[in-house]
Amino acid sequence: MDLQYFLCWRVAPLFLLMPHGxxxxxxxxxxxxxxxxxxxxxxxxxxxxxxxxxxxxxxxxxxxxxxxxxxxxxxxxxxxxxxxxxxxxxxxxxxxxxxxxxxxxxxxxxxxxxxxxxxxxxxxxxxxxxxxxxxxxEYEAVHQVSVSINVSHSSLVCGEAWGTEPNFSWLYERAAIPQTVGKVSKDGTILVLTMTPICGHFTCMVGNKLGYSSATYTAAPCETESRGTTVAIVCLVLLLLLCGGVLAFLLWRRHRHSNRGERLHEHLDDGF
Missing domain, CATH: 2.60.40.10 (Immunoglobulins)
Incomplete structure (x- = not known):
């Protein structure tokens, strides 16, 4: 197009006298x-x-x-x-x-x-x-957001039906995606997972000028932290029971020796 403009403006003076220009x-x-x-x-x-x-x-x-x-x-x-x-x-x-x-x-x-x-x-x-x-x-609102898992590539894929200018973002357990969990692609539609095993709740949010919609993929519950907490609580209870048992045994033994000493003292007094 620029070449056409150039030729028109350059050649036009040569055709000034032509009937149709x-x-x-x-x-x-x-x-x-x-x-x-x-x-x-x-x-x-x-x-x-x-x-x-x-x-x-x-x-x-x-x-x-x-x-x-x-x-x-x-x-x-x-x-x-x-x-x-x-x-x-x-x-x-x-x-x-x-x-x-x-x-x-x-x-x-x-x-x-x-x-x-x-x-x-x-x-x-x-x-x-x-x-x-x-x-x-027409500028369309976001519709029908969905999240699917690609097991072979360890990734989650977010899709949207027909919204105009959709913007994608991800949350893990209602918070921003940490690097230990995964990495989001440039267009925001794919979350490449780095965590193993895959557990917890992954939410894809899609929005534009007319609002937003979301979908959540729920994996197996993350049991590592809960198991560790449970084990720690059980160990603490056992430790407290053990300490309590030792303390009770020491008190009982001290009380027993004290009673035996009193009886021996009384017996010596009676002999004199």
Missing amino acids: LQCMSVHVLNEQPVHVIPGSSLVLKARMVQGPLEEISMVTWEREPETGIDLVRVTLATCPGSSLKCPGTRPNVHVNMEQQETTLQINGYSRADSGVYAVTVTDRTGTNTTAHCIVR
Whole structure:
């Protein structure tokens, strides 16, 4: 495209005296595609028009047709003379602004019916049309999050049905994933596990501008810590019982020797 512009502007002066001039008209949509719009908000599409030295814009037309289907009926949204700064659309919520090299389409109160392939057509004074297209879709909430395990690769895979721009994150036992448990892939969909054995609760959270949803994979209970705690408690109880038994034996023995000494002393007193 840049080469075409270069040739047009370089060669155009050579054709100034030609009856029909040189065709260098072009148009392209500035929005990144596809464009996702939240229902109820405004759709704004911008297109830039480039004219050759001999070209003059006589008409700009915005249209829309379904992205898929059999009966693709094209609907005209606005038809604007090239000299106008603003022009009304075919519906009250459709507005078009015109500038020297840009045109802007705005649809307020976007709904699912407004999704489709948008076309902006620029017509020059000779009747030649140049068209650019842009795909517009509804911004979808996150749906049907699921977590599955890949046993052969020791990893958990998080999936989501059809949400727009989903962001993935993981939790282990309701906390961030430590390095001792695993490593999350760049796109966030895979958790490569490093812990052995695999135990506990792994939660995948998926969110976007409309909210979030989650799913949890439950492995076998982590028994290492609980067993260690149980063993420690049992050992402590046995130690306390042993100490208590030794102390009781020493007290009993001391008490016994004390009683024997008293009886011996009484016996000696009686002999005298």
